[in-house]
């Protein structure tokens with residue numbers, strides 16, 4: 001499967017401008033690289049305009065998700081639609097959607113870990129259902145949002161359910177870029193899976209973002225890496241045999257002794 005990661009800047013609080021931008025970026029990506037799957041970053045319709053999200057958020061995925069479904073059908077491409085601020089029962093969620101090339105919704109996930117450093121709990125509701133593995137073109141994948149990367153147990157559960165690729169959508173700040181790179185490499189090595197991440201560039205509200213979107217193989221090698229400051233795409237065909245060969249060479253999944261791991265209460 002060929003993945004294209006879109007690394008972009010976001011116009012704060014202007015969902016329509018961002019949808020127009022994404023339409024152009026997707027069209028360009030399809031023309032230039034003809035990927036099977038395109039990945040967008042976190043909260044790409046609004047940016048982190050937390051106090052104003054009530055005004056800017058989608059309502060139950062509308063109008064952004066029907067628009068993404070139309071784009072997916074139009075270009076016959078799977079779209080991991082990053083995440084969007086999404087008003088639903090219980091509050092505003094940070095919701096990720098996966099749409100296949102027929103324009104069907106394959107999966108959605110509300111970010112479960114709220115970020116204390118951003119006081120997210122004042123503005124957002126945390127997802128209440130666990131992250132699940134989903135399939136695109138028969139390939140099993142997991143999807144997490146930004147801060148979720150710091151919770152290895154979440155990603156391990158996706159690997160144990162058969163995910164061969166982990167997708168990360170993010171607005172990760174430049175100040176912690178080392179954590180972003182190192183944690184992704186660690187998650188790829190410890191779970192022997194590919195990682196494809198899309199992070200925004202630019203600045204908002206005195207925060208500079210790290211860019212540095214990545215494609216990492218199951219051995220932990222960085223196959224492609226975005227810059228800190230440029231809008232660009234990373235496009236690569238993943239060799240899924242590598243998942244099998246790495247898992248055979250260092251067979252951690254058969255060495256595990258889960259009955260000796262303490263269960264959390």
Ligand SMILES: O=C(O)CCC(=O)C(=O)O
Pocket residue numbers: 115145146147148150171172173176179
């Ligand atoms: O964990 C971090 O350092 C950044 C998290 C974050 O900015 C987010 O989840 O949006």
